[in-house]
Amino acid sequence: MCRSAxxxxxxxxxxxxxxTCSALDRSAHRARPTRGRSPSPHHPHRAAGRPHSGEVAMxxxxxxxxxxxxxxxxxxxxxxxxxxxxxxxxxxxxxEGHEFADASRLYEFSDGRRFVLPLVRRRGPAGVGGWxxxxxxxxxxxxxxxxxxxxxxxxxxxxxxRQSGATRVWIRPNPLTANQWTSSRGTGVTAIARRAHVxxxxxxxxxxxxxxxxxxxxxxxxxxxxxxxxxxxxxxxxLPVHYELFNASVERWARxxxxxxxxxxxxxxxxxxxxRMQCIARHMGDAFxxxxxxxxxxxxxxxxxxxxxxxxxxxxxxxxxxxGPSRANELLQWHAVRLACERGxxxxxxxxxxxxxxxxxxxxRFGAAAVPYAEYRIERLPYTPLDLALRGMVKRVLGFHDS
Numbered sequence: 484m485c486r487s488a489x490x491x492x493x494x495x496x497x498x499x500x501x502x503t504c505s506a507l508d509r510s511a512h513r514a515r516p517t518r519g520r521s522p523s524p525h526h527p528h529r530a531a532g533r534p535h536s537g538e539v540a541m542x543x544x545x546x547x548x549x550x551x552x553x554x555x556x557x558x559x560x561x562x563x564x565x566x567x568x569x570x571x572x573x574x575x576x577x578x579e580g581h582e583f584a585d586a587s588r589l590y591e592f593s594d595g596r597r598f599v600l601p602l603v604r605r606r607g608p609a610g611v612g613g614w615x616x617x618x619x620x621x622x623x624x625x626x627x628x629x630x631x632x633x634x635x636x637x638x639x640x641x642x643x644x645r646q647s648g649a650t651r652v653w654i655r656p657n658p659l660t661a662n663q664w665t666s667s668r669g670t671g672v673t674a675i676a677r678r679a680h681v682x683x684x685x686x687x688x689x690x691x692x693x694x695x696x697x698x699x700x701x702x703x704x705x706x707x708x709x710x711x712x713x714x715x716x717x718x719x720x721x722l723p724v725h726y727e728l729f730n731a732s733v734e735r736w737a738r739x740x741x742x743x744x745x746x747x748x749x750x751x752x753x754x755x756x757x758x759r760m761q762c763i764a765r766h767m768g769d770a771f772x773x774x775x776x777x778x779x780x781x782x783x784x785x786x787x788x789x790x791x792x793x794x795x796x797x798x799x800x801x802x803x804x805x806x807g808p809s810r811a812n813e814l815l816q817w818h819a820v821r822l823a824c825e826r827g828x829x830x831x832x833x834x835x836x837x838x839x840x841x842x843x844x845x846x847x848r849f850g851a852a853a854v855p856y857a858e859y860r861i862e863r864l865p866y867t868p869l870d871l872a873l874r875g876m877v878k879r880v881l882g883f884h885d886s
Contacts, residue, residue, distance in 0.1 A: 543593040550589035567791030568623035576766035598629035613649030626656025652861040661856035680851035682831040696848035702813035709809040719764030725785040728800035776811035783811040794823035
C-alpha cells in the first residue's frame with residue numbers, strides 16, 4: 484500500500500470454527516431424498532464415535548441432483564452471504580448452448596441443515612473423463628451456499644465429489660466462507676491462492692462514505708465538478724458501449740503485460756464474448772446492472788455489477804485518458820455501492836485483485852478489506868500442475884508480466 488493510503492476500515496466478520504459432526508456413509512449420495520423422512524439406516528449417525536485428533540468428521544447426508552429450484556431459491560434467501568451468481572438463473576445462463584450442463588447438488592444433512600452447490604459439467608471433448616466446476620474460469624464464484632456451513636459439511640461434500648467419477652472438480656468458493664474449505668486439502672487436491680476485496684455495507688451509504696479514504700471522497704467531488712454522468716442500465720442495452728471500452732482496455736493491458744496484441748484479443752474474446760454477457764443479462768434480469776460513466780457524452784468507464792443478497796462487481800473497463808483526469812472510475816464505483824445499499828446487500832464484493840498493487844489500493848480506498856482465500860481443484864490426474872507449468876513456460880518466453 485502506498486504511504487497516502489490508510490488501513491481500510493471495511494470489516495469482514497470472523498467465521499465460526501469448524502464443528503465436529505457425524506460420519507458420511509458412502510452410499511448416501513446415490514439415493515434421492517424423500518421429503519419429511521428421517522435418515523435411513525444406511526446413513527448412521529455415529530454418536531458414540533469421535534474423530535481422531537486432527538481429523539474433521541463428516542456428516543450423514545442425502546444428495547439431490549440437479550438441485551430442485553424451489554429449495555435452491557429458499558436456501559439462497561436464507562443465506563445473507565450468498566453471491567448473486569449462486570442463483571439458478573446464473574447456471575441456466577452458463578448452460579445455454581452446449582458447453583455446460585446443470586450438475587448442481589442439494590445436500591440434506593441428518594441435523595436438518597441444507598446446502599446447495601451450484602455446479603456445471605463440461606460438455607464436449609474438453610469434458611472427456613468428467614469435469615465438474617463451480618464455476619468455470621472467469622464465470623463467477625461458486626462454492627456451497629446455506630447457513631451454518633462448517634468444515635464437517637465441506638468434508639462430506641468433498642467426499643461425495645470424489646465419488647462422482649469426474650477426473651476434475653474445480654471449486655472457487657465465496658471468499659468469505661472459503662476458510663471452511665481448508666480441511667479439503669490433501670492427496671489429489673491443488674489449492675490455488677487467490678485474493679479478493681469486499682466492502683462491508685453496514686450502516687448504509689453514509690457510513691460507507693465516512694469509511695472511505697479522503698482521496699476517494701475528493702475524487703468524487705472532482706468527478707462531479709468535471710460533469711461526469713453515470714447511466715445505469717438493467718436490460719443489457721449498454722453492453723455494446725461497455726465492450727468498446729473493454730476492447731480498448733485489452734490493448735492497454737496487453738502493452739502493460741508485454742503480451743502480443745493478437746493473443747490478448749483472442750483470449751479476451753474467448754473469455755468474454757459479447758453474446759455471453761447478453762445471455763447472462765437475459766437470465767439475471769434486473770439483478771444484472773451495467774453502469775457507464777460519460778464525460779461530455781463520451782464513454783469514459785464502465786462496469787457490470789450483480790445484485791442479490793450481496794453485490795458483486797464482475798467486469799470493469801475504462802478509457803484511461805478520459806477517466807483518469809475526470810476521476811470517472813470513482814464516481815462509477817460509488818454509484819455501484821449505492822445501488823448495493825439500496826438493494827439491502829450486506830456486502831459488496833469487488834472481485835479478484837490478485838497481486839495488483841494499484842487495483843488493491845483503489846478498492847481499499849473505498850473501505851474494502853482484502854480477503855485471501857483459495858480455489859480448490861480435486862483431480863485424479865495432475866492437470867493443474869501441468870497447466871501451470873506450461874503457462875509459466877509460455878510467459879517466460881513472451882516476457883509476460885503479471886499485473
